[in-house]
Amino acid sequence: MANHPPGSEQLVAYFEGNITDAATRAAIESYIAADTEPQKIEAAMQQAWKNLPEPAIPAAPADWDKFRMIAGIRQPKTGFIRPMLAAAATLLLLASLGTFYFISHSMQPAQAIVWQEVSAGPRELRKVQLADGSTLTLFPGSVIRYNNLYNEKTREIRLQGRAYFDVAAVANKPFLVTTGHYTTQVLGTSFDIAERTEEKTIRIVLVSGKVRLLNGRRQPVSDLQPNQQLTLHTGNAQYNILPVAAQSTISWTSGRLSYDQVTLEEVCRELAAWYGTTIKIQRKDLGTKRITADFERMPLPTVMHILSETAGFTYREVADKIELY
Incomplete structure (x- = not known):
């Protein structure tokens, strides 16, 4: 999707709440925010609207127009106004509720997603304490990003560079670290992960616990055991696993x-x-x-x-x- 916009079917699936991959959702939201094809976006929203489950109180014929006005989707002669993401969030909420009764009586604004970025400067070992009790150490020059939904249903971090994670065990809240198109999934563990864009590799060293590498579709690639190192070549998706002295590889954290x-x-x-x-x-x-x-x-x-x-x-x-x- 990085090189071309989403198709109409993918947009409809997004508005229906059926896109579960975080990277795909983010790409679609960036496309919506750019507002380059507003008619296509509204058409997909209207199709998703038609696909909503039958409400307990049937929607009136003018309800689509009412929804457009509340969500800020107006189409005067001068063209679209921009708040399409708010409308998208509203429609996703309706899809999850399966009823128009909510919008007619007690519409609440969707929660805004706010991203936080933390980076480490030269020779700086940046230590970060997360809301769930997990901690991480950033290698100099590295960056992490996470949003205000962290620790609600999942715990997801986006990493550029290298970091050491000591993850708190939290039931039913998997910890996910995304580097490029790959994601490392853990429950409670400590591990080192390094993305080397010049080499087109991702290297994961497991210190304790268990981690699983997922591809861009969140499908399992391989599991790791303690004192194992997985090196993935992102260009061809080939990888190898070797035994290592894990404690030696994380000496940089001190x-x-x-x-x-x-x-x-x-x-x-x-x-x-x-x-x-x-x-x-x-x-x-x-x-x-x-x-x-x-x-x-x-x-x-x-x-x-x-x-x-x-x-x-x-x-x-x-x-x-x-x-x-």
């Missing part, structure tokens, strides 16, 4: 960057995010060199000096970036 036979390319990418800079490898053979090292709260020049001695390269700072040769 300020220590630990690497065990990791490529220099991956180390530099992580250091760039950690210190908020750009590191460019100019020699292709350098990137594949394997590094084993620990850096705990060291300034970047010290880290680069140790790396250069270990991997056998020279480096220089050029216009706010570091180049390796």
